[in-house]
Amino acid sequence: MGEIILTMKGIDKSFPGVHALDHVDLEVRKGEVLALMGENGAGKSTLMKVLTGIYKKDSGTITYEGKEVEFKNTREAQDAGIVIVHQELNMLGHLTVAQNLFIGREFKKGIRIDDKKMNEEAKKLFDRLNVHIDPTETMSNLTVGKQQMCEIAKAVSFDAKVIIFDEPSAALTESEIEEMFKIIRDLKKKDIAMVYISHRMDEIKVITDRVTVMRDGTYVGTLITEKCTKEDIINMMVGRVIYEDPKTESAVPKDAPVVLKVEHLNAGRMVQDVSFELRKGEILGFSGLMGAGRTETARALFGADPKESGDIYINGQKVTINNPQDAVNCGIGYLSEDRKRYGIVVQKTIAENTTMASMKDFMNGIFINKKKETDVATEYVEALATKTPGVDELVVNLSGGNQQKVVIAKWLTRNSDILIFDEPTRGIDVGAKNEIYKLMNRLVSEGKSIIMISSEMTEILRMSDRIVVMCEGKKTGELDISEAKQETIMNLATREIE
Known part of the structure; x- marks a missing residue:
C-alpha cells in the first residue's frame, strides 16, 4: 500500500x-x-x-x-x-x-x-x-x-x-x-x-x-x-450495548394456530424460494442487511410486486394474491417503510387517511358519512394516543411517530388480522419508538399477528418471538428468540447460500 x-x-x-x-x-x-x-x-x-x-x-x-x-x-x-x-x-x-x-x-x-x-x-x-x-x-x-x-x-x-x-x-x-x-x-x-x-x-x-x-x-x-x-x-x-432489554422467550404457544403460511415464494433475484409461517398472536421478525430481500418478500406477499411462483395460505386455506386489493381482502395490512409514498396521503386529514382502506364502509350512497368517519378516527386517535389537535388536522403537520400511528389506524379500521410492519420506527424519535412497541405488543395480545421487518438489531431482539434471517434474496436461517444472539443473526445475515 x-x-x-x-x-x-x-x-x-x-x-x-x-x-x-x-x-x-x-x-x-x-x-x-x-x-x-x-x-x-x-x-x-x-x-x-x-x-x-x-x-x-x-x-x-x-x-x-x-x-x-x-x-x-x-x-x-x-x-x-x-x-x-x-x-x-x-x-x-x-x-x-x-x-x-x-x-x-x-x-x-x-x-x-x-x-x-x-x-x-x-x-x-x-x-x-x-x-x-x-x-x-x-x-x-x-x-x-x-x-x-x-x-x-x-x-x-x-x-x-x-x-x-x-x-x-x-x-x-x-x-x-x-x-x-x-x-x-x-x-x-x-x-x-x-x-x-x-x-x-x-x-x-x-x-x-x-x-x-x-x-x-x-x-x-x-x-x-x-x-x-x-x-x-x-x-x-x-459489539454495542443493547439499551432495550431483549426478549428472552416467546409467550406464543408452540401450537398456536398458523394464520399465514408461505411456501417457495419466488419474485426475481431478491426473493428466491422463501418459505415461512406466522402464528396467531406472534411477532415474526425479518432480519438481514441492506439488499437481503426482506422488503421485496413483503411486497410480493402483499401483491405490490408480481410473484413468479409460490403458494400462500391464510388460516389453512390457499389464497390467490395478485395485487394489494387481494391481500387486503384476505385480511393483510402493509405498513410500508416509505410511509409517505405508500402509507398515507400527507395533504389529507387524519380522518380521511384512517378510513382510506375501508371507504366502502363509510359511504351513504355516493356520499361519505362524515360523522361516522370522524367518530372512528377519533376512537383510534384516543386508542393509539396520537398527538394531534383533532382528526381534521392534516397528516403533514404530525411528527413521524404520529404519522405512523395514522397508518396503523388505517389498517385497524380495515380490521386486518395480519399486519406487515416494514421498518416501523424508521425516522421517529426514541419516545415514539417505545409507543409503537407498546402498541405492537398490545395488538398481538389482542390476537393480531405481525411480520416486522427491521434493520435495527436491538428492535429485532426486543420485539420478535421468532426471527427469519435473509441474505441475498434467500432465507438463511430461522431462530426462536430464546436462541437468538446478535452474532448468530449477523452470521446468518452474511451467509450466502447456494
Missing part, C-alpha cells in the same frame, strides 16, 4: 434529533481498497456524503493530497478526483453509452455536440479498463452489470484518485462481480485509492486490503484484511 492520500479526522455531523457522526476518523492510502463496514445506520454513507460535499460537517478536518479541503458540492469533489459509484445507477437509458459518460461535459465542435469525439474517448476509457462495451450502444440495452462498468468508467473519466464504491455488487451476478473485481485490481495497479462499502463478507476478504468498521456513528477501528476473520469484523460491528 502507498502513502496516505486522504484523512478524515474527528468528523462530527448532527441532524435534528440525530447525532449521525461522532468524531469519526478515516484514512485511505494510494493503491488500496479500504472496506468501510457497519450495520445499517452506522453512518457509512453519511461520512461519504460529508467527504463529497453533499453534507457540510459540523466539525473535524479533511486532508486530501496533503491539503485541508472542504468541498461545497459533488462537482467540486469530482473535479478534485474524488468520485462515488452509487448503488443506484444514475444512467439515462435512452442515451448512448458515450453520451451518458460525458453528460454535462460533452465534447463540442462549434455549437454542436461532437458524438464522434465522445465515442472515441469512451472507447479509450473502456480499453484502459479492459472492458468490451460499444460506446454507441443505447444504455437501456446493456445488462445491469455492463451499466455498472459504465459507472466505473465514468468515475475514472474524472481522472479519479479516490473512488468510493457504495454497495456496487448488490444487483450483479457472480460473473459480473468478478469482472468488476478485475477492474478494481487494475485500478489498484494505477495507484487509485478505493473505499468499498459492502455487507458481503466474502467480497471483503477477496478484494480489500484493510477494513474500517463504524458503529452507531462512531469509528470503532481498522483491521488488516488478511489478518482478521469474519468473526472479528462482526464483533466490531455489533
Whole structure:
C-alpha cells in the first residue's frame, strides 16, 4: 500500500434529533481498497456524503493530497478526483453509452455536440479498463452489470484518485462481480485509492486490503484484511450495548394456530424460494442487511410486486394474491417503510387517511358519512394516543411517530388480522419508538399477528418471538428468540447460500 492520500479526522455531523457522526476518523492510502463496514445506520454513507460535499460537517478536518479541503458540492469533489459509484445507477437509458459518460461535459465542435469525439474517448476509457462495451450502444440495452462498468468508467473519466464504491455488487451476478473485481485490481495497479462499502463478507476478504468498521456513528477501528476473520469484523460491528432489554422467550404457544403460511415464494433475484409461517398472536421478525430481500418478500406477499411462483395460505386455506386489493381482502395490512409514498396521503386529514382502506364502509350512497368517519378516527386517535389537535388536522403537520400511528389506524379500521410492519420506527424519535412497541405488543395480545421487518438489531431482539434471517434474496436461517444472539443473526445475515 502507498502513502496516505486522504484523512478524515474527528468528523462530527448532527441532524435534528440525530447525532449521525461522532468524531469519526478515516484514512485511505494510494493503491488500496479500504472496506468501510457497519450495520445499517452506522453512518457509512453519511461520512461519504460529508467527504463529497453533499453534507457540510459540523466539525473535524479533511486532508486530501496533503491539503485541508472542504468541498461545497459533488462537482467540486469530482473535479478534485474524488468520485462515488452509487448503488443506484444514475444512467439515462435512452442515451448512448458515450453520451451518458460525458453528460454535462460533452465534447463540442462549434455549437454542436461532437458524438464522434465522445465515442472515441469512451472507447479509450473502456480499453484502459479492459472492458468490451460499444460506446454507441443505447444504455437501456446493456445488462445491469455492463451499466455498472459504465459507472466505473465514468468515475475514472474524472481522472479519479479516490473512488468510493457504495454497495456496487448488490444487483450483479457472480460473473459480473468478478469482472468488476478485475477492474478494481487494475485500478489498484494505477495507484487509485478505493473505499468499498459492502455487507458481503466474502467480497471483503477477496478484494480489500484493510477494513474500517463504524458503529452507531462512531469509528470503532481498522483491521488488516488478511489478518482478521469474519468473526472479528462482526464483533466490531455489533459489539454495542443493547439499551432495550431483549426478549428472552416467546409467550406464543408452540401450537398456536398458523394464520399465514408461505411456501417457495419466488419474485426475481431478491426473493428466491422463501418459505415461512406466522402464528396467531406472534411477532415474526425479518432480519438481514441492506439488499437481503426482506422488503421485496413483503411486497410480493402483499401483491405490490408480481410473484413468479409460490403458494400462500391464510388460516389453512390457499389464497390467490395478485395485487394489494387481494391481500387486503384476505385480511393483510402493509405498513410500508416509505410511509409517505405508500402509507398515507400527507395533504389529507387524519380522518380521511384512517378510513382510506375501508371507504366502502363509510359511504351513504355516493356520499361519505362524515360523522361516522370522524367518530372512528377519533376512537383510534384516543386508542393509539396520537398527538394531534383533532382528526381534521392534516397528516403533514404530525411528527413521524404520529404519522405512523395514522397508518396503523388505517389498517385497524380495515380490521386486518395480519399486519406487515416494514421498518416501523424508521425516522421517529426514541419516545415514539417505545409507543409503537407498546402498541405492537398490545395488538398481538389482542390476537393480531405481525411480520416486522427491521434493520435495527436491538428492535429485532426486543420485539420478535421468532426471527427469519435473509441474505441475498434467500432465507438463511430461522431462530426462536430464546436462541437468538446478535452474532448468530449477523452470521446468518452474511451467509450466502447456494
